[in-house]
Structure formats: structure tokens, C-alpha cells
Amino acid sequence: MTEFSFSLHKTDGTARLGTVRTLHGDIRTPAFMPVGTVGTVKGLYLDQVKEAGADVILGNTYHLMLRPGAEEVAKLGGLHNFIGWDGPILTDSGGFQVMSLAKIRKITEQGAVFQSHIDGRRYELTPERAMDIQRLLGSDIQMQLDQCLEYPHTDKEAEKAMQLSLRWAARSRKAFGTQPGRGNFGIVQGGVNEGLRRASAAGLRDIGFEGYAIGGLAVGEGQKLMLQTIEFTAPELPADKPRYLMGVGTPEDLLESVARGIDMFDCVLPTRSGRHGQAFTRFGKTNLRNAKHADDPRPLDAESVCPALSKYSRAYIHHLMRSGELLGMMLLSWANIAYYQELMQGIRTAIAEDRFEEFQALTKEQWKRGEAGML
């Protein structure tokens, strides 16, 4: 039986190279996890996600509990079987979507009561129910329920939410029980306040988890405050466990966060922005809806192994996006997921070869210079 584990292979400065082992396979870290919100990485076939180099994808507890429902997914053989993905799956706890999507919500000591954004039906999400749902889905990494705050908020609000999240962490941990090959992650909260983040991390360490996430960032505080917060939070987390920065981010955010000791990321940005015409490539970002692409016969990146980047002209993708065609959204979502994975592979190789700092500088330089300045 596979035991859930994390191996830290080496560090390069504060950047870390490792492997998370789960029931459904290994996750090479630093890892970017494409988001499969309702059981699909929007606009992609899962074969494409796998081939792009992703080891793990994410599912959203909030979305899946509303539709089709956790018990229904369990009856259909669990989330892996339902969606046709045999690698690791991480599920969040639903806390973030309760804050950002639910119509009416009430947070008590017991948990969250909210109305579905789909049909207004009333649901209760407690720490125990969040774990129950994730066990029914069969996910490999299960997140504790936490209370997420909108930004900005006061320190007092942040402290209250952090303390509640800590109490929920203890209940989540108990509810998780023992699930060989699967891991349970606690979530550090506390806004951008160093004292609160330290207290949150200490509380979670006392409970003990297979991994630790940093939540409540990338909600509007800006990159500078986010990076500062990571800088004083990451050292508070056990070095022998994976560290997951939730909901982040841009390619630059990934580089900067890896440099500060983060191992795992997830974000809807590559697929969401792809659906709106934006491409992320080695040469920086560009919006394919812009008129300058209309007569450009070049692919986005002729040297990429991903067909979405190397086989379709910018003129064609521009035409598809302007025409509102599904294929335009499909291609750019695929291209972005592929570039994100290529970036993570570059990061992992650079750490292995003790040249992460150089890699970071060259990558940023390349984004800035664009194609004219191919390095």
C-alpha cells in the first residue's frame, strides 16, 4: 500500500525540489496544478493536461457538492473514475467558493450555511462534512475547511477568521482519520499580518498535517504584500512537508513564490485568461484578440512540443477568437496549461542543477524582451 509522503530532494537557496507520493501517483514539485473546477479542466481533454506534464489536478468541493453531489460521484466510482483521470487529485474544502460564490452565507462556530449560486438551495458545510465530501470524491489531497475573508479586512477580522479556521483545522484533522496514500493539508490564514500568520502556522503544526497550505492570498493585496507574507510564513512551516500556495498565480508569481520555498500551486488563470484570448508563452503575454496578430503567420512558439503553441498561426487563433469559436478558447487554454507546465519543468531542472536564480533572471528577461530578444 502506498503511503502518502513528501521527499525533499534538494534545495537551491530557498527553492525546493521534491516529490509528493500519493495513492494515485507522484507529484513532482514545484508543481502547478491545473484547476478542474467541476470535474473538467475547462476547454481541455485530460489527455492534453497529462501530456502537457501535469501530475495532479484540482477539483472544487463547493462545485461538486452542488452538482452532481458528493454521494452521486461516489456512486459513480469516485472523482477519478467519473472524470477519467488516474493521477493524483487535490480537492479544496469549499471555503473559498462559499465566500466568493454563494448567494447568502452565514458563518458560525459549527460551520457555514449558504445558498447555492445555481438554484438557491440551502447547504451546510462543516469541517466534518467538508472532509466527508472529499473522502466520497476519493481525492488524494484533502484540504481542511477554513474561513476565507474578502480583501481588505481589519486585523481583528483576520484574527477571528484565523482562530476559527484553526479550530476547524483540528475538527478536520479528526474527521480525516486514517486514509492510507491520502493526505490532509491544513491552511494557514491571518491575512498579511506576520503575528497572525505565525500563530496560525504554530497552531497547525501542533495539530500535524501531511502538508500545509497558505490561504487567503492573491485576493487583492497585490504581489508585493503577497510575497512579503509568503516570506515570513513559509519558514514557519515544517521543512519536511509540502507547502501549497492556494490560488496563485501569474508565471511571475510562480517564480517568485518558488524562490520563497513554495512547492505547489493552483490557479484558474491559464484557462480563464485563455478563454479571453490571452496567451502566456516564453516570450511574455499577449492577447490574441489584438489586431496586430491578424496577419501573423507565426505560431506562438515554434519550438514548443505542444501543438497549440507550435502548430497554429497567430492569425488563425486571432480569427477564431474574434469569431467567438470554441476552438480559439480550446487552443489558448491548452497553450497556457502547456506553458505553465513547461515553466515548472524548467524550474525543477534549474533547482536540480543549482541554477534557479539564474533561471529566474533569464526567464524574466525573456518575457520582457519578447521574441526579438530570443536568448
Add this chain to the structure above:
Amino acid sequence: MTEFSFSLHKTDGTARLGTVRTLHGDIRTPAFMPVGTVGTVKGLYLDQVKEAGADVILGNTYHLMLRPGAEEVAKLGGLHNFIGWDGPILTDSGGFQVMSLAKIRKITEQGAVFQSHIDGRRYELTPERAMDIQRLLGSDIQMQLDQCLEYPHTDKEAEKAMQLSLRWAARSRKAFGTQPGRGNFGIVQGGVNEGLRRASAAGLRDIGFEGYAIGGLAVGEGQKLMLQTIEFTAPELPADKPRYLMGVGTPEDLLESVARGIDMFDCVLPTRSGRHGQAFTRFGKTNLRNAKHADDPRPLDAESVCPALSKYSRAYIHHLMRSGELLGMMLLSWANIAYYQELMQGIRTAIAEDRFEEFQALTKEQWKRGEAGML
């Protein structure tokens, strides 16, 4: 240099088995041509279209002349290069969309003047310009400009449009000139009136084309009148040239029309209905949005070679469609294109083996009985 040609290999009753040879490859007939409206078969990668068994796809002159523009496509290397399809492409003349989509239109002896449905810009489409556009696109089969009528219409209106279409046919033929490996098709008009259809076919024969299309059907007249019209029109067309029934149709329409001597078809139905949840399979049609599929773990057709039909559960596709996910539309569009091609392959094999009538009966019986009555 490849010469455009049609070989009629054999007949089985009135059904015909043949091959259309073009500059970009052969088309096995009877053939169903997926519609690539603006340069994409909606929701599919062209690799999937090819693998499903399609030899030829269709492009719409009206759409492509408005965006990106025929001259722009030519500058980008022609339609084949622009969209990444190296097989045959048939383009229509734009006549049908001028009738169905353009905002304001005026038909004169000279041609059609209309306003774009996208931005209201004014365009003129003459028989000569329609051929010019299709040459710029580089299509392998180029259709004459014709005047399409809405249904219902009077015989007098039908006659007037048919006569104008005949005069346009002569001008189209002249404008087509000589293009080795490429073919020019005339279009029979005349509503559901036998005399008008005969006169139209006779006029086109006198001009002489590489192939003949039957236009103006499947516009609301109903299947019975459509089949009657095919029955008295097809025999008027030269046996040694391909016959193309435009804009048709359902799987049953295809069977019935092949039985009446038709060789080529195109229709948006498999992709459009796929985007709305409808699947066509060996077992008939079903809408995946229906609640009955919610907990059904079976694929649409376990024995199909197409992953969209054999690898995804109905429950999952149902969930995707209810959730408004791109992947649901992608899978059902793919499944339908695959089934249409499987049907055409079945038709071709049956004609080759002199059992088309039996194949037709068994296929319809299977649609009616559904899965319970697997033959």
C-alpha cells in the same frame, strides 16, 4: 498533376459507390462533409475530424469573405494552410447565408448586395466574385452562386429564382475557368416543383460542370416533399458526375437520400445539436441534458472506436452539459461527427456488398429499438 474526376464504382439499386478525386486527395462517396463554417468544425480539432473518417470538409464563403476576408486568407497561404487541413475542401458560394443571415439584401441580375450581419458593412457578391473568393481560398470544389429562397414560396418565385440561378451558373462556370484538380459544381433550384427542377437540371447539363448539387431543400418543406423532390431530380443529373444534396441532414435523411442516388452531403446538425446536448448514435438519438442520464455509468457506445462515444460515461457528459462546460459540447460534437462518419462507412460497405437495402432497414430498426434491442 491530379485531374478532378469522379469514378462510379458500382450501384446497388439507386445507391451509388464512388470516388471523387481532387488536388488534395480522394473523397469516398457517399460522403458526409463536416461543416467548417468560419474555418473550424465547431468544437473539434481537425485531427479528430480526420480520424473520425471524414475525407472532406466544407467552408462557408459568406463567413470567410466577411472575416478574415478572402484576400487575407490567400495571403496566409490559402484556406488549407490557414486552418491546417490538407484534405479536400468544398466551399459554398455564399448564396444561402446571404438569404439566411445578411441584414439587408438586394438581389439584382448582377448579383447580391447585402450588409454583413457582423458589422453592417456593405458587400457585393456576384457570380464572378463568388468564384474569385473561392479561388482565393483555394478550395477543391467551388460552388456556383445561386439565389436561395425562403420556404414557403410560390412556383412563380421559384421559377424566377431558378432562372436567375441558371444565368448565374453560366457566369460562374466562365469565371471558374480552368483549375486543374479542382471542380466547379452547378446547383439545381426550382423548389419542390418537378418541371422547374427538370428545367434547372437541363440548363446546368447544357453548361456542363464537374458535379451537380441539389439546393433549396431542407428549408422547411418536410422530409416527404424533400425526398420526392430528390426522386425526380436525381435522375436528371449525369450519372458520371457526383451529386451533392446541400444542407442535409439527419441520419435518416442520409440513408433515404443515398437510396435515391445522392453522393455527397453537408450539414451543421451533428455539431450544432451536439452543442445543445443531443447525441446521434447507433441506438438512435438522445439528449444528454435529460435527467435520466444523471446516474448512468455507461458510455454512449462502448464498441465505438471514437473515445467520445466509448470512453466517457453518460453521467459525466450529462454533468458537463448541465454545468455549461466546453468539454460537454466538445465531446458531443465529436461523438456526432464520429457517428455520422461511421454511418457513411457502413453505407459504403453495404453498397459494395450489394446489401444497402438490408443495411438501411437494420440501421433504422436499431435506431428504433435502442440499446435494449442490440442487433
